[in-house]
Amino acid sequence: MRWLCVLLALIAAPLQAEEVVLGLSQDEVAITTNFDGSEITLYGAIKREKPIPDDNPLQIIVTISGPLEPVTVRRKDQRLGIWVNVDSLSVSAAPSFYAIGTSAPWDEVINEADDLRHTISIPRAIRSVGAWSQVDDPQEFIDALIRIRMNNNSYALKENAVELRDSTLFTTSIQMPANLTEGDYATRIFLTRGGKVISTYETSIDVRKVGLERWLFNLSRQQPLLYGLLSLAIAIAAGWGASAAFRVLRSG
Amino acid sequence: MQIYLPIAEVSVNAFLLLGLGGMVGVLSGMFGVGGGFLMTPLLFFIGIPPAVAVATEANQIVASSFSGVLAHLRRKTVDLKMGTVLLIGGLAGAALGVAVFNYLKSLGQVDLLVKLCYVLFLGIIGSLMFVESLNAIRKTKSGKPPARKKHNWVHGLPFKMRFRTSGLYISVIPPLIVGVFVGVLAAIMGVGGGFIMVPAMIYLLGMPTKVVVGTSLFQIIFVTGFTTLLHATTNYTVDMVLAVLLLVGGVIGAQFGTVIGAKLKAEQLRILLALMVLVVCGKLALDLLIQPSELFSIGATGGH
Numbered sequence: 001m002r003w004l005c006v007l008l009a010l011i012a013a014p015l016q017a018e019e020v021v022l023g024l025s026q027d028e029v030a031i032t033t034n035f036d037g038s039e040i041t042l043y044g045a046i047k048r049e050k051p052i053p054d055d056n057p058l059q060i061i062v063t064i065s066g067p068l069e070p071v072t073v074r075r076k077d078q079r080l081g082i083w084v085n086v087d088s089l090s091v092s093a094a095p096s097f098y099a100i101g102t103s104a105p106w107d108e109v110i111n112e113a114d115d116l117r118h119t120i121s122i123p124r125a126i127r128s129v130g131a132w133s134q135v136d137d138p139q140e141f142i143d144a145l146i147r148i149r150m151n152n153n154s155y156a157l158k159e160n161a162v163e164l165r166d167s168t169l170f171t172t173s174i175q176m177p178a179n180l181t182e183g184d185y186a187t188r189i190f191l192t193r194g195g196k197v198i199s200t201y202e203t204s205i206d207v208r209k210v211g212l213e214r215w216l217f218n219l220s221r222q223q224p225l226l227y228g229l230l231s232l233a234i235a236i237a238a239g240w241g242a243s244a245a246f247r248v249l250r251s252g
Numbered sequence: 253m254q255i256y257l258p259i260a261e262v263s264v265n266a267f268l269l270l271g272l273g274g275m276v277g278v279l280s281g282m283f284g285v286g287g288g289f290l291m292t293p294l295l296f297f298i299g300i301p302p303a304v305a306v307a308t309e310a311n312q313i314v315a316s317s318f319s320g321v322l323a324h325l326r327r328k329t330v331d332l333k334m335g336t337v338l339l340i341g342g343l344a345g346a347a348l349g350v351a352v353f354n355y356l357k358s359l360g361q362v363d364l365l366v367k368l369c370y371v372l373f374l375g376i377i378g379s380l381m382f383v384e385s386l387n388a389i390r391k392t393k394s395g396k397p398p399a400r401k402k403h404n405w406v407h408g409l410p411f412k413m414r415f416r417t418s419g420l421y422i423s424v425i426p427p428l429i430v431g432v433f434v435g436v437l438a439a440i441m442g443v444g445g446g447f448i449m450v451p452a453m454i455y456l457l458g459m460p461t462k463v464v465v466g467t468s469l470f471q472i473i474f475v476t477g478f479t480t481l482l483h484a485t486t487n488y489t490v491d492m493v494l495a496v497l498l499l500v501g502g503v504i505g506a507q508f509g510t511v512i513g514a515k516l517k518a519e520q521l522r523i524l525l526a527l528m529v530l531v532v533c534g535k536l537a538l539d540l541l542i543q544p545s546e547l548f549s550i551g552a553t554g555g556h
Contacts, residue, residue: 083544224488235499
């Protein structure tokens, strides 16, 4: 009997006391010709076997991250009276899109150690290896990258955007801008108590071009010469067509 | 109406693109310039990635130039022989230009050099044309016939050829050099090069203004067509959807432009082109001189 208890405890240990059950309004975003951004609604519930612990309130963080890609951040300075790029920082990986929604102000939902471990906040999501060897003040470059991307809605931190009811049901919606790149958008949900992550859930949203967009994109990559010739043919046909149409108009 | 561009990966207003295409098309038909030197900066401004803007613009210039050159062919204002000589130089120049461009890119200052090229060439050509056409207008008003230089150093070179349409008997060396020079600049600056070729034909080769426009359009079609193919096969940056929207506006505009151009006097045409060149030059120079509101910029790390 005692052994059975130990065995049960061992099996139960890896299981988390509180878990996320998630639903998405859509698990893929189709980029069509008239694509103008998208809004994804996430809704879910917290599954638990025991009564709600009442030590610290439960909080939720939702992140959606676009594919990681290397970027170069350049800084201008005045040289001989004109503004030119003087130095640059190569960031090894930055998400093309990154949105965070939380159920409370940032400082209340997560502590710094867990943010670092799970790479949740925007600065943590940007990886810059060897930044100090490139420029004296890499932080300024990283800040600029975040500032520019926040201004064009590629990066967003929305505090209190997740609505949590009775520590059990939650819902939030995340705006995705029109200038999305293709790829798997990693979607993560973190449950925290007292700033500590107690459970995580991961899924992905597939962002894909469809129809004409898909066809043109594939053609340009797989048959570049054919694509180029087709572009030229369209250009010449359009030029000739307009010229012929105008001649008919003027004579008639 | 928003349209998502598959290669540029941005969403833009379709009517804005049609309008831009139309406006630049009118100028193209009027002056025989491809309009790239105006359109490329405008595309940057509405958020198209520079690499895509430059490559797609080349494709659009093919369309508007083709439309324009047909109109000129009917009026017999294209010197095909001169155009072919310029074209041979132009293709060689474009290939050389792409090599220079890639070398500058490896140095990391290609943006600045492109802009400096613009300011320098637009400034010099714009001022020269402006002063010259102003003098020409003043002379016509005072009754004296405009004096055209009949002979300069250009006429002393060997390999002479007769260009009937232009009424010239000159060496092929100057047109070839002009072609190469324009080809190099076209590849570096991402434009057709008409704004440099037109003045060069008038002032250096002494061609009649009416023939110059059609002939430069003829040469531009082939050079930009070649550039489009180079970009499509090496950088994959030609956006067909963007090109179609621009060229629908562009070809219609070019037809109107050709009609307007035929009604204006040569001097008026030149002074207008000069003013436009100077405005673009001034804008680019200001951008270099005034402190930008955002000192930082984000660029893709070269993956190609």
